[in-house]
Amino acid sequence: MTALHQSRRARAASLILLLSLLLIAACAPRLQPMGEIPAAPRLSQDASGWQAGDGRDLPMRRWVPASPKAVILALHGFNDYSNAFTEAAEWWSAQGIATYAPDQRGFGTAPYRGLWPGEDRLAQDLAELSALLRGRHPGVPLFWLGESMGGAVVLHALEQTTVSPDGAILVAPAVWGRESMPVLYRVALWATSYTIPWKTFTGSGLKIQASDNIEMLRRLSRDPLFIKATRVDAIHGLVNLMDAASTARPERLPVLLMYGLKDEVIPKPPVERFVERLKARPDIAMRILVYRNGWHMLLRDLQAETVWRDTATWIADPAAALPSGEERRALPLFRPGDGE
Secondary structure, eight states: OOHHHHHHHHHHHHHHHHHHHHHHHHOOBOOOOOOOSOOEEEEETTTEEOOTTSOOOOEEEEEOOOOSEEEEEOOOOOTTGGGGGGHHHHHHHTTTTEEEEEEOOOTTTTTSSSSSOHHHHHHHHHHHHHHHHHHHHHHHHHEEEEHHHHHHHHHHHHHHHHOOOOOEEEEEEEOOOOSOOOHHHHHHHHHTTTTOOOOOOOGGGGGGOSSOOHHHHHHHOOOSOOOOOOEEHHHHHHHHHHHHHHOOOSSSSSSEEEEEEOOOOOOOHHHHHHHHHHHHHOOOOOEEEEEEESSOOTTTTTTTTHHHHHHHHHHHOOTTTTTTOOOOOOSSSOOOOTTT
């Protein structure tokens, strides 16, 4: 082969590579736009919504007893929305605990439904809303509660912002980062995220059961606000968030982690690894509840009231004995036969 032919082949290969990179860039995962006008965060008059610092108006539900003794700011899971906390919040309200549950950006009735907002923006929203609730309930302890994806947002916010609650409650937290995923999963996610990011999947073929509360699951299947077909780039964003959450170090505050042995959504190994990392730090005060009959949706399972009661007891006193008796103090967190 002559030097001329080699040069032409090299230029052709470079052109193909350039075109491929341009194609990938054109198909990059999409983030929803920020609000258009920066503004001072504020609650609506009746706290049924709030305005974030980028001017975006976001919806929120609230269950507030007279003179609450504690406040929970609750973040829902992926594809879910604030309705996830209805039964739990009603029960907590009867115990004197207020609950505020926003629809996070891209979920429920929030704008740009189905588009990923970015993990940093979700963390910033949590910090801004916390400051507003501190102002609405001065002197009342404020707790962040995150379920699944919401737990990952809590962990990311503790790392990325200077705002800190009085305690954090992680319910089946999404700490399944890339390091815990099979190589095939990681490769498939990268390839689809940069070629068909708009493509949606339902996950129906995975045969994953999220709860033993079958009637509740049937209601969700009929709920138009529960997202059932997920964009690939939203999954990409979720995994980025889980990456950040899996290595977070929630210092400076007490933490309660709750997990169900029958959880089919967040696998045990990444949870074990997350707990091991934190247990190695003497400056992290964390208690762990592992429910023998718990599934992923612990707050809506058939034994949900047990979880609600443990939560209320811990909020009243993070050092108190927890009613369920399901606490685990020693590692390894999971034992042979667990979940069978």
